[in-house]
Amino acid sequence: MHIDAAFPSKYLKGVDLNGKTVRVTIDRVEIEEVGDGDRKPVMYFQGKDKGLALNRINADTISSAYGHETDDWTGKLVELYFDPNVYYGPKKVGGLRVRVPRQTTAHEIRPASNGHQQQYDDRNPPPRTTAQELDDEIPF
Secondary structure (H helix, E strand, C coil): CCHHHHCCCCECCHHHHCCCCEEEEEEEEEEEEECCCEEEEEEEECCCCCEEECCHHHHHHHHHHHCCCHHHHCCCEEEEEEECCCEECCEECCEEEEECCCCCCHHHCCCCHHHCCCCCCCCCCCCCCCHHHCCCCCCC
């Protein structure tokens, strides 16, 4: 048994994703008391029980793509993933991150030419995770 399973939570934790990236559809955002009386926006997803208490970074990521009005986020897709490089104060603790999926185009799915490793930059970004690589059947 994973020790986090002994301490169930109403909100998503990194362990809930089982190391996978999960694509979900936003159902709603509600302001709730989280932790020691902090009031935060909590994003809930269609067909899922647990919500994600939003921190500033995740909220800014979503609002930069879908606007600052959380009511407009309903029905929009996001990907959830665990980032091990999240800090709480000076301690590296890891945490859940959100990204907005983009459409994958045919020119992004190409093998490296001439056997060399593909070089990426701002004009030539690496392809994002494809829908086939995502597993949204995570029980949270």
